[in-house]
Amino acid sequence: MADKHVSERLIALLSGRGEDLGAEWAEKVTGSLGGRVARAEVERELREIYAALVAALSDGSVDGYDEAFGEVRALLTELSRNRALQGFTPTETAVSVFALKQVLEPSLVGEDSDADAYLRFAALLDTLGLFTIEVYSRTREELIAAQAEQLLELSTPVxxxxxxxxxxxxxxxxxxxxxxxxxxxxxxxxxxxxxxxxxxxxxxxxxxxxxxxxxxxxxxxxxxxxxxxxxxxxxxxxxxxxxxxxxxxxxxxxxxxxxxxxxxxxxxxxxxxxxxxxxxxxxx
Amino acid sequence: MTERVPILRIRQVLLVSIQTDLDDQDVLLLQDDLAQAVVDSGAHGVVIDITAVEIVDSFVGRMLATIASLSRLLDAQTVLVGMRPAVAITLVELGLSLGGVRTALTLDKGLRMLEDDRVERGSEGTAPDAVAHA
Amino acid sequence: MTGPSRTSEVLEITTTAGVVQARQQVRVLAQQCRLSLVDQTKLITAASELARNTLVHGGGGTMTALLVEERARRGVRLSFADHGPGIADVDLALTDGWTSGTGMGLGLSGSKRLVDDFVLDTTPGEGTTVTITKWGR
CATH class of the missing domain: 3.30.750.24 (STAS domain)
Known part of the structure; x- marks a missing residue:
C-alpha cells in the first residue's frame, strides 16, 4: 500500500524534528495573528492538532476526509469557530494549517529530502486548510443570520x-x-x-x-x-x-x-x- | 363522539364558549341549537367565545357568519370574542374576513359592547322599555 | 439528504371524526418540526380544509403525513388522496369563491395560500391527490 508507505515516511519526517518543529510552527502562527492570541494558547491548540495528526497518519491514511482524521477535523472545527467568532480573517484562520507546510520546507533541503512525502503531505494540509475555511465561513454565516434576527427584533418595537x-x-x-x-x-x-x-x-x-x-x-x-x-x-x-x-x-x-x-x-x-x-x- | 356545546344564558345574552375541537356535525348542531335558543329566550345578544379555539377553518367560519346573520334576523346581535392572533392571521390568508360579524378582544368587552348597543337602542324610545324603566 | 426522512403515517378519512383526527395528527407533526405558532395554525387549517374535501368531494380517502428534510431545512408534508370523481377544471377549482356545492369555495384556493408547496394531481373519474408542504423558517 503506497499510502501506508507515504504516511510512515511522513511520521518519520514529523517526529524527526519533534519539539523543534512544533515550536517553529507555533512561532509562525503566533506571528501572523499579531499577538491577538496568546502564545501559550496557540501552542496548546497546535500541540493537540499535531498529536492528532500524527495519530491519524499512523493509521496509514493521507486523505483529510478519511475517518482517521476525525479527531483532527474536530480540533480544526473548534479552532476555526473560535477564530471566526473572535473576528479573525479567513487567512489568519487557515494559517494555522498552512504554516506547517512552510515549517517542513527546510527538511526538503539536504540529503534526506523526501519530495514525494512532502507533496503528499502538502496535499493533505491543503485539504485540511480548505476545511478550516469552510467551517470559518459557515460560522460567520450563522453569526450573520443570528444578528439579522436580533436586528429584526430590535427594529420592530411595539x-x-x-x-x-x-x-x-x-x-x-x-x-x-x-x-x-x-x-x-x-x-x-x-x-x-x-x-x-x-x-x-x-x-x-x-x-x-x-x-x-x-x-x-x-x-x-x-x-x-x-x-x-x-x-x-x-x-x-x-x-x-x-x-x-x-x-x-x-x-x-x-x-x-x-x-x-x-x-x-x-x-x-x-x-x-x-x-x-x-x-x-x-x-x- | 358527538358532543353538544353548552349554551348559557346570562340575563338577555346567550353565551357560547367553544372549548374543544369540534367536528363538522357538532358545528352544525351548535348552529341549530343557537338559532333555537335565540328564539326561545328572546335574547338580544349572542356572545361566542373562541379564546380556546386553535383553528378556525372555512367551515367554522361559515357557521360563525351564518349565526350572525340568523340572529340579526331574530333581532339579536352577535359578538365574536377572543380570537387568537394566529387564528386571525390564518383566516385573513385563507380569504375569510367575516364581514358582518362583530368582534371584541375579550368576553368582558364583548358583553359591554352588547350593553352599549341596548342602551343606544333603548334611548331611541321603544314604548315597552320606557314603561319598564319608569 | 433529500426526500422523506421518517416513516410516514397514513390516516383514513371516512367520517367527520377523521377530519378532526387529521387536524390533531398534523398538530403533533408541526410541533415536532418546530414550526412557529402562526405556521402551525396555517398548516393545520389547510389540512382541515383538504381533509374535508377528501371526505365530501372524494367520498373519503387517506392522509399521509411525514416530516421531510431537504437542504438543511425541515418541513411537514401532507398528502390527501381519494378515488372520487376528480376535478374537471383545475383552474376553476382553484379560483376563490368557486364551489361545487357546500362550503365557501375557499377550500382549495385558500389552503394553497396557507402553505409553501402545493401540488394538485387529479384525473376525472379516477381521483384526486393534493400534496402540501410547509417548511420551517
Missing amino acids: VKLWEGVIGVPLVGTLDSARTMVVMEKMLQALIDTGSEQAIIDITGVPTVDTEVAQHLLKTVVAARLMGAECTISGIRPQIAQTIVALGIDFGDIVTKSTLADALRHALRRSGTTVSRTAPQAGAR
Whole structure:
C-alpha cells in the first residue's frame, strides 16, 4: 500500500524534528495573528492538532476526509469557530494549517529530502486548510443570520401610547419577512395590553412595495377579527403615489398624515376626550 | 363522539364558549341549537367565545357568519370574542374576513359592547322599555 | 439528504371524526418540526380544509403525513388522496369563491395560500391527490 508507505515516511519526517518543529510552527502562527492570541494558547491548540495528526497518519491514511482524521477535523472545527467568532480573517484562520507546510520546507533541503512525502503531505494540509475555511465561513454565516434576527427584533418595537392604544413606529425598509414579524408582534400586543386601538406609523419608511402594502392591509383585517382597530399614519407622498399606482385599495382603513392626528383619532374612538385647560397664565 | 356545546344564558345574552375541537356535525348542531335558543329566550345578544379555539377553518367560519346573520334576523346581535392572533392571521390568508360579524378582544368587552348597543337602542324610545324603566 | 426522512403515517378519512383526527395528527407533526405558532395554525387549517374535501368531494380517502428534510431545512408534508370523481377544471377549482356545492369555495384556493408547496394531481373519474408542504423558517 503506497499510502501506508507515504504516511510512515511522513511520521518519520514529523517526529524527526519533534519539539523543534512544533515550536517553529507555533512561532509562525503566533506571528501572523499579531499577538491577538496568546502564545501559550496557540501552542496548546497546535500541540493537540499535531498529536492528532500524527495519530491519524499512523493509521496509514493521507486523505483529510478519511475517518482517521476525525479527531483532527474536530480540533480544526473548534479552532476555526473560535477564530471566526473572535473576528479573525479567513487567512489568519487557515494559517494555522498552512504554516506547517512552510515549517517542513527546510527538511526538503539536504540529503534526506523526501519530495514525494512532502507533496503528499502538502496535499493533505491543503485539504485540511480548505476545511478550516469552510467551517470559518459557515460560522460567520450563522453569526450573520443570528444578528439579522436580533436586528429584526430590535427594529420592530411595539409601544403603549395610551391606555388602550398601542403604537408600532416602523423605521427603515420594510420587506415581507419583517412586515410579517411586526404583524404578529402587534396582534399579540393587542391581547397582552388589552388595547382596542393600534397605530402603525410608517413615517420612517422610505418605500412600500405591493407585497408589503398587502401585509399591512392583512394586519388591519386580522386586528379587526380580534376586535381591534388600526390606524395607519405617516404615509409619505411618494408612498401614497405608489399605493395609488399599484391599485391597492385601502378600503375603509383610516389613514392619518401624522402620528399625532392618529393618536387623537384613536383616543376619540376609544372614548377618551383630551381638552386643553384654559391658558391661565395669559388670562390673569 | 358527538358532543353538544353548552349554551348559557346570562340575563338577555346567550353565551357560547367553544372549548374543544369540534367536528363538522357538532358545528352544525351548535348552529341549530343557537338559532333555537335565540328564539326561545328572546335574547338580544349572542356572545361566542373562541379564546380556546386553535383553528378556525372555512367551515367554522361559515357557521360563525351564518349565526350572525340568523340572529340579526331574530333581532339579536352577535359578538365574536377572543380570537387568537394566529387564528386571525390564518383566516385573513385563507380569504375569510367575516364581514358582518362583530368582534371584541375579550368576553368582558364583548358583553359591554352588547350593553352599549341596548342602551343606544333603548334611548331611541321603544314604548315597552320606557314603561319598564319608569 | 433529500426526500422523506421518517416513516410516514397514513390516516383514513371516512367520517367527520377523521377530519378532526387529521387536524390533531398534523398538530403533533408541526410541533415536532418546530414550526412557529402562526405556521402551525396555517398548516393545520389547510389540512382541515383538504381533509374535508377528501371526505365530501372524494367520498373519503387517506392522509399521509411525514416530516421531510431537504437542504438543511425541515418541513411537514401532507398528502390527501381519494378515488372520487376528480376535478374537471383545475383552474376553476382553484379560483376563490368557486364551489361545487357546500362550503365557501375557499377550500382549495385558500389552503394553497396557507402553505409553501402545493401540488394538485387529479384525473376525472379516477381521483384526486393534493400534496402540501410547509417548511420551517
